[in-house]
Amino acid sequence: MNLMSILKNTTFRLLSIVFAIYTLAWLYLNLINPWNESFNNAFTDSYGIIAGIGGIAGFSIAKKWGGIKSVVGRSLLAFSTGLTFNFLGQVSYAIYFYVYKVENPYPSFGEIFYFGSIPIYIIGAWLLAAASGSKLSLASYRSKKIVSILLPISMMLLSYSVFLKSYEFDWTQPILIFLDFGYPLGQAISVSLAILTFYLSKGTLGGIMKSSVLLIVTALIIQYVSDTTFLYQTFQDAWEPAGTSDLLFTISYFLMSLAILQFGEVVDKIGAGKKLKCTQN
């Protein structure tokens, strides 16, 4: 990927500046001035803007790749929607905090967006795997078929053992039960698909888009770690604003947005009549 060309991209510059500000803010809040309540809350309630920028930019980029009429277009639409949902989820939580004075109001209206992003990311990862040649890989290697089945099951069992083994059911709150199970299990499927995309695409995925695809996979894995950390801390009643999970979310949103922008750079380059360098696997 041509670094110089993406540096000229206005959206990339905006995204990078915002990401740098939030990273520096996190370092300040955690290393130099620990626990400044209002700054910590402001951080936690606003870093989702990175996802918002990436999501909005992603919709027009997805259209250039064919929108709903192509595999890559649908994949980019899914990731853009997922990012936008993460942004809207944070806006919802911020409204709860600043308007209704409720901190971490799980479960709440925001879950429509946060939880809604999980199946959307699953669809995005599935389509990305298809574009990366995973179908060929699956058809060619029996061992890969076995891994494709075992990995999601293993991840779900791991999530269950960490979060749900000692779960106490409160049947007066069925939505809470659904979300408490849905988040870790849904995220396990999402990250499994991301890992499988990487695993199955080895040997088939190449070309100029390889780095962008792998960047999306990395972002999904980091988002899984972020979600897991957040859930674990919430269940232990140990979550604090501007903590580790918030930094990880910030990084995952930035990486996902950056990957989508790279897709945009390539399609603009081709549209301008510039040939791509033939770099196969």
Add this chain to the structure above:
Amino acid sequence: MYTKLDLYEKAILTITKEQEKIVGKTLSIQMTALVDNLLVKNNRVEIKGDPKIVLKDLVDQYASLFGKASIEVSKEAIKKLGHELESSDIPENLK
């Protein structure tokens, strides 16, 4: 009765159509139009040079996007043509 040139042009259109399902119509046409000695106009293509080389270059052009994954899409497209093109007419990167 199709000439060999017609068959190559049909192969190129078929590959472009298959790639369209992955990358979208606009991008697939733009990618095909970037190939040397190939003219794209009104959903038709016209080969100006050696057709076997043009076909090879088309496959390489798409391969620059997603590597072997793109080549496999091109191979699948060629399979749809059956035996219309003889083996000796198919470039190495499509075998």
